[in-house]
Structure formats: C-alpha cells, structure tokens
Amino acid sequence: MASSMSLSFSSSLLSSPLPRPETNSKKKTKPHPPNSILFPCAVAAAVPPSISDKKKKQRHWKQGEYPVPGLSHDLISRSSKKPPLRNLKKKLDRKNNAKAWVCTVTETLSDCILKKQWLQALQVFEMLRDQPFYQPKEGTYMKLLVLLGKSGQPHRAHQLFHEMLQEGCEPTPELYTALLAAYCRNNLIDDAFSTLNRMKTLPCCQPDVFTYSTLIKACVDASRFDLVESLYGEMDERLITPNTVTQNIVLGGYGKAGKFDQMEKVLSDMLESSASKPDVWTMNIILSVFGNKGQIDMMERWYEKFRNFGIEPETRTFNILIGSYGKKRMYDKMSSVMEYMRKLQVPWTTSTYNNVIEAFADAGDAKHMEYTFDQMRAEGMKADTKTFFCLINGYANAGLFHKVISSFQLAAKFEIPENTSFYNAVISACAKAEDLMEMERVFKRMKDKQCQPNAMTFSSMLEAYRKEGMNDKVYNLEQLKQELLHNGSLPE
Numbered sequence: 001m002a003s004s005m006s007l008s009f010s011s012s013l014l015s016s017p018l019p020r021p022e023t024n025s026k027k028k029t030k031p032h033p034p035n036s037i038l039f040p041c042a043v044a045a046a047v048p049p050s051i052s053d054k055k056k057k058q059r060h061w062k063q064g065e066y067p068v069p070g071l072s073h074d075l076i077s078r079s080s081k082k083p084p085l086r087n088l089k090k091k092l093d094r095k096n097n098a099k100a101w102v103c104t105v106t107e108t109l110s111d112c113i114l115k116k117q118w119l120q121a122l123q124v125f126e127m128l129r130d131q132p133f134y135q136p137k138e139g140t141y142m143k144l145l146v147l148l149g150k151s152g153q154p155h156r157a158h159q160l161f162h163e164m165l166q167e168g169c170e171p172t173p174e175l176y177t178a179l180l181a182a183y184c185r186n187n188l189i190d191d192a193f194s195t196l197n198r199m200k201t202l203p204c205c206q207p208d209v210f211t212y213s214t215l216i217k218a219c220v221d222a223s224r225f226d227l228v229e230s231l232y233g234e235m236d237e238r239l240i241t242p243n244t245v246t247q248n249i250v251l252g253g254y255g256k257a258g259k260f261d262q263m264e265k266v267l268s269d270m271l272e273s274s275a276s277k278p279d280v281w282t283m284n285i286i287l288s289v290f291g292n293k294g295q296i297d298m299m300e301r302w303y304e305k306f307r308n309f310g311i312e313p314e315t316r317t318f319n320i321l322i323g324s325y326g327k328k329r330m331y332d333k334m335s336s337v338m339e340y341m342r343k344l345q346v347p348w349t350t351s352t353y354n355n356v357i358e359a360f361a362d363a364g365d366a367k368h369m370e371y372t373f374d375q376m377r378a379e380g381m382k383a384d385t386k387t388f389f390c391l392i393n394g395y396a397n398a399g400l401f402h403k404v405i406s407s408f409q410l411a412a413k414f415e416i417p418e419n420t421s422f423y424n425a426v427i428s429a430c431a432k433a434e435d436l437m438e439m440e441r442v443f444k445r446m447k448d449k450q451c452q453p454n455a456m457t458f459s460s461m462l463e464a465y466r467k468e469g470m471n472d473k474v475y476n477l478e479q480l481k482q483e484l485l486h487n488g489s490l491p492e
Helices: 002-014 039-045 049-057 073-081 085-097 101-114 118-129 138-150 154-166 173-185 189-200 209-221 225-237 244-256 260-272 280-292 296-308 315-327 331-343 350-362 366-378 385-397 401-413 420-432 436-448 455-467 471-487
Strands: none
Touching: 101 118, 101 138, 118 138, 118 154, 138 154, 138 173, 154 173, 173 189, 173 209, 189 209, 209 225, 209 244, 225 244, 244 260, 244 280, 260 280, 280 296, 280 315, 296 315, 315 331, 315 350, 331 350, 350 366, 350 385, 366 385, 385 401, 385 420, 401 420, 420 436, 420 455, 436 455, 455 471
8 A cells, every 4th residue: 555655646746746635526616826825725634524523522521531542431430449640640749859959950951951952051060060979971961062062052062072071081982073063063174173183193082984974064064075085085094984874965965066976976886885875864865955956857856766776755755845845836746745644644743844834934925824833733743943933034024023023932932942043034034124123132132142143143234234324333243243253153
C-alpha cells in the first residue's frame, strides 16, 4: 500500500495535484481561481467527520474520571474501589517539595538550557558554582558551550571554555569541537582554525571527523571552497575518512553556490563509496538546493531519482517540498503534499506549519496565515521562534502593524527564544510603519536581552532614520556600528 501511495505522489509532483474527495456529487462546485488558497481544504479533508460526531456523543467526565481508551466500562467500575488518583498526586507533590535545593538549581539550569535562555543559564550556573558541593562536569560545560554558540555568543563561549580550564576540568576533543562550532556558527573562521591548530598540539584532544566536518561547513557557508579542499587533504594525511555527513555538507555548499557539476561529482563519489553512501539527508539537501532557487522541475526530477536509489522520504523531506511549493505560491501542490502525509500517517510538525505560514506571510495573506496558526495551536503544536518571525513578517507585508506588536507581545508571553532574526523582523516592521519610537524601544530591548545586532539590524534602522532626515540618529548609530566592528562582535 505504501508503495502505491509513493507512486501516486511521485506522479503528482510531475503532473497535477492529488484529486480531492467530493463531498456531494450532486452539487456543482465553482472552479478555483489560479491563486486560490487550498490549504484550509487540506486541513478539513484530513479530519474525518466521524471523529467530530464521536466527540459530540461523549459524555462529560469529571477530572480524573475520564476512561482510558481500550478499557471496558466493567473494568472501570471494578477498579473504582482503588484509592483516588488525587491521593497519589499529593504523594508526588510531597516528594517533589522534599527535594534538596541542589536539585532545584540543576533542574533550573537544565530548564534554561532547554528553553535556549543563555543569559539566565549563565546566571544560574554562576549560582551553582558558588555552592560548596559544586564539582565541574564536562557534560554541563558541553551543553552551555553549544547553547552559547547557537545563541550568537561566541565570545562568551570562549570565556566559559577558559574558566573551565582554570577549574581543572580536563579538555576533550568534544569540548574543543563545541568551542570550534561556536566560532563556526558565527562566521569566525580564523578563530575556528586557531582552535583546530591548538587541538593538534594536544595528544588527548586530536581532531576527529566531527571536528573537520564542523569546520568544513563553516568554510562551505562562506564559499571558501579552497579551504575545503585543504581540509580534505589534511583529513587524508591523518587517515580520517569523510563520512556521509561531511559529504552532505560539501554537496549542499556546491549546490547553493550553483556549482552543479561539482555537486554531481560529489554525489557520484558517494554512490561509489562504502563509507559515505547517500541517505535521506542527501536527498533533503538536493531538494532544498533546487527548491530554494525556485527550480521546481529540477527538484521534482531529483525527488524521483532518489526514490529510484531506494531512499524513502521522511517528514523533513515533505516539509521541504511544502516550503518550496509555498514560495512559488503553488498552493495546490502544497496541499497535496500535506494530504499525502496524512495518508502515510506522517505527522505534521512545527516545521510543516511554519512553511505554510511563511508561504502566506510572504504573500501578505494575513487571513490564511492566521487560519494556519490557529489550526497549529488547535492541534497542540508548539510554536517556535520561526513561527513568530513569519507571523511578524506577514503582518508587516499586509500593513497590519498593530498585529506586529501583539505578535511580539504574544511571543514574550509564550517565552519564545528571541534571536537576532526575530528582532530584525520587528525592527523592519516598525521601520515600514514609520514608527521610529517603537523601533527604538525594540532595539533597546534587544540590547537589554544582550542579543547581538547584525548588519541587517543597522541597515533597517539607518534607512529609517535617513528617510526622516534624522542625521544625529544616523551619526550615533554609525558610531555604534563602527565600535562593534572594531571589537569584532558584529556578525553578518
């Protein structure tokens, strides 16, 4: 059955979208205009009417009395003599309240890391280090280094690493790779190479395939393919074999740079290799390359090729297709992929919804964007930073500035991690609305949250000030920009 579905979906990519089930054969339906939105139909078609009927017929149960699916009424009645669940809850509450304070600190630290709240995580970590029972642990430092790297704080990662060494914690290849990754994520390639050279001098911290793959990705993202070749040569000298992850990184880099001949050469090498066979990530990278360039025909051809290689698509694959169709406003095909996911029982994820929201946001279609967001929340799907980034862009494109501010406030209420791209979207929206006072408030909040501005931040603000002829503001902002450039803390 799965194979037949695969065939039907593959053919739909190259021809027309999957047919929709007719609700009433007697009723005549008006043809959809070319730019009509079919996503609501996909959502509605995915929910069988029988489910909603059953929900209406269910009785209302008191809290703690709702029957477990699969249990008969007799079994529930026989178990009614057991102690009520609330007594068990009280015991668990007493147990949790009786925990020592040390557990509370470590749990708070883990919670901050999980929520990507790097500043709060560092504050809690300082509190933990002041306690007499504290012992430095590699795992804690590893999580913090990764968090700081992902949060655009490479200099704090560098500082934390040296504090770790001063505490007597032995460095490992993994810890050095985490520091190197923090530099790479923030385009500090020179610092990353310095870290690599440092690792080479330490017998117990020799770089491995993961170290090289991380550095190769940074070089690929910066289009420094000359450095990629030198790193490949270095790996060969050290008898380190590139794995599928390494090859996928280079493959994607060549694709983004439009070097399709080199991309196909890398793919051919992977097909012939025993150590780096192409996988579903290879498939996803190739589809992303052509999808992001708007080359839908090529994307669909490569989809068929990978299926012929025996590689099955997964959730991310479908999300890439949805995003690519959405960018080209091919809503029929976007809806078809979503329906196909339901047929395969592949769940829609936050990324699935984000791609649909982004498609409507780019078009300034606030109505269908809001519909998608409401459906996302109704299904219990958790919104993330990209969700609100797209909502803010969508409202700005639709000229609904008051909804930009309400979305910004809602994100704070949901404790959504706020990164540079998120703030840039709000600042850009304020600039479009010519509300410079609100723009300055957002920029101040950005600095208070110690979220590093980048070139895009300054570009949006400077353009807004110049448009209004506010030369003094332009001068002050240029001074701040030069200061950050001088300190090496202004990412692209």
